Amino acid sequence: MIRHFVEMLGLLPIVFLWAFIVLFIVEYFLLFLRKKGLDTFRKMPSRFSNGDNNDVVLHLTNRYSFPIYLTIVDEIPIQFQRRDIAFRTKMSAHSDQEYKYVLRPVKRGVYSFGTINSYASCLLRLVQKRYKTGENKDVAVYPSYQQLRKYQLLALHNQLQDSGQKKLQQIGSSFEFDQIREYVTGDDYRTVNWKATARKGTLMVNHYTEEKSQPIYSVIDKGRLMEMPFDQMSLLDYVINAALVLSNIAIYKEDKAGLVTFSQKPETLLHADRKPGQMLRIQEHLYHEKTAFPESDFERLYVTIKRHVTQRSFLILFTNFESVEALHRQLPYLRKLAQTHLLLVVFFQNSIVKTLVEKPAESLKEIYTQVIAEQFDSEKKLIVQELQRFGIMALLTSPQNLTANTINKYLEVKRKNLL
Numbered sequence: 001m002i003r004h005f006v007e008m009l010g011l012l013p014i015v016f017l018w019a020f021i022v023l024f025i026v027e028y029f030l031l032f033l034r035k036k037g038l039d040t041f042r043k044m045p046s047r048f049s050n051g052d053n054n055d056v057v058l059h060l061t062n063r064y065s066f067p068i069y070l071t072i073v074d075e076i077p078i079q080f081q082r083r084d085i086a087f088r089t090k091m092s093a094h095s096d097q098e099y100k101y102v103l104r105p106v107k108r109g110v111y112s113f114g115t116i117n118s119y120a121s122c123l124l125r126l127v128q129k130r131y132k133t134g135e136n137k138d139v140a141v142y143p144s145y146q147q148l149r150k151y152q153l154l155a156l157h158n159q160l161q162d163s164g165q166k167k168l169q170q171i172g173s174s175f176e177f178d179q180i181r182e183y184v185t186g187d188d189y190r191t192v193n194w195k196a197t198a199r200k201g202t203l204m205v206n207h208y209t210e211e212k213s214q215p216i217y218s219v220i221d222k223g224r225l226m227e228m229p230f231d232q233m234s235l236l237d238y239v240i241n242a243a244l245v246l247s248n249i250a251i252y253k254e255d256k257a258g259l260v261t262f263s264q265k266p267e268t269l270l271h272a273d274r275k276p277g278q279m280l281r282i283q284e285h286l287y288h289e290k291t292a293f294p295e296s297d298f299e300r301l302y303v304t305i306k307r308h309v310t311q312r313s314f315l316i317l318f319t320n321f322e323s324v325e326a327l328h329r330q331l332p333y334l335r336k337l338a339q340t341h342l343l344l345v346v347f348f349q350n351s352i353v354k355t356l357v358e359k360p361a362e363s364l365k366e367i368y369t370q371v372i373a374e375q376f377d378s379e380k381k382l383i384v385q386e387l388q389r390f391g392i393m394a395l396l397t398s399p400q401n402l403t404a405n406t407i408n409k410y411l412e413v414k415r416k417n418l419l
Contacts, residue, residue, distance in 0.1 A: 031129040037064045040116045040133040049146040053102045062091040069121045075114025105141040106232040113137045143286045144241040151245045215272035216250040218243035221319035222263040223296035230399040239318040240286045242403040263292030266304040298333040314342045344393040
């Protein structure tokens with residue numbers, strides 16, 4: 001067509017057209033003559049850890065005898081609401097490459113991966129061949145087993161610490177008497193038994209062993225307030241992660257771990273134990289727990305614990321109170337629980353309110369907002385004081401520090417021999 005208006009081009013447009021057609025045909029045959037010129041598959045954990053970064057690796061193998069250009073699009077689960085998992089690369093002949101990306105789930109459950117879509121081209125990229133490889137795969141998202149491993153490893157080396165690098169107190173200071181024996185170099189002089197020393201005529205010391213096999217129960221409120229979100233995760237999911245880690249630390253230190261969950265009625269009651277398989281049972285129960293939207297019934301919780309938990313235990317109640325009035329409705333049942341068990345009530349700071357309190361106010365509207373936020377923040381502190389007034393331990397924490405702070409409190413109870 002251009003040649004019709006510009007005669008000086010001569011046969012040049014026709015030459016370019018035929019060159020384009022030839023190159024198109026060549027690329028087509030190069031790509032399509034080989035049935036399987038590209039191999040791709042995913043490498044990822046058999047299950048994901050909730051609230052943590054999980055690595056997914058795409059492995060690519062170019063079986064062509066020439067370089068290819070690739071665009072790879074992975075079909076990730078719909079729960080992530082992401083459409084940016086795509087890679088563009090050039091691969092040499094008969095070569096392998098790997099690409100890694102990270103997914104952070106924020107809900108437990110089953111996540112479904114689709115196929116891996118790869119678009120291959122070569123030379124001038126006039127033709128693309130689509131490969132649908134990999135298989136549809138379901139991956140279960142479990143409570144945070146990454147945190148579980150992390151804290152277990154730190155416990156093994158007595159290096160438990162929270163995100164602020166605050167050293168957690170070590171387990172092992174809660175002791176029960178074992179025997180009286182002769183003093184050896186290195187014994188603590190504070191354990192010298194002077195009466196036995198006078199009788200024997202040689203220095204004698206009391207020997208203690210760590211007190212073990214104490215029942216530790218994670219009591220989880222699944223009412224509507226536990227559905228409140230923080231950093232995309234619900235409070236219930238933060239609690240489930242913390243309960244899993246706490247149970248594992250307790251069993252590792254030879255205490256017995258149990259689980260109670262409730263909403264309108266108690267739903268899960270797993271008696272405290274430290275036998276092999278207890279952690280697996282706890283993990284499976286926690287995996288299936290869901291928020292119930294009616295208000296939780298603390299009276300039925302008290303009746304259930306009184307009936308089924310007969311040995312004095314350390315009850316760590318994960319719940320949430322937004323006002324002193326809400327606490328007062330449940331306080332009679334909490335006081336009854338505290339009469340027969342050691343009770344710790346763990347509840348949450350409102351992250352939005354905390355941000356508003358700490359943010360400098362620059363306008364009249366922001367000053368009013370900050371005053372209201374301070375009132376809500378003070379309400380939480382009053383709840384702590386009210387619980388302590390009746391001899392109930394209380395822990396007010398932010399969701400991101402829940403696990404470390406709960407373990408800290410457990411270690412403090414062990415150290416002070418309160419149970």
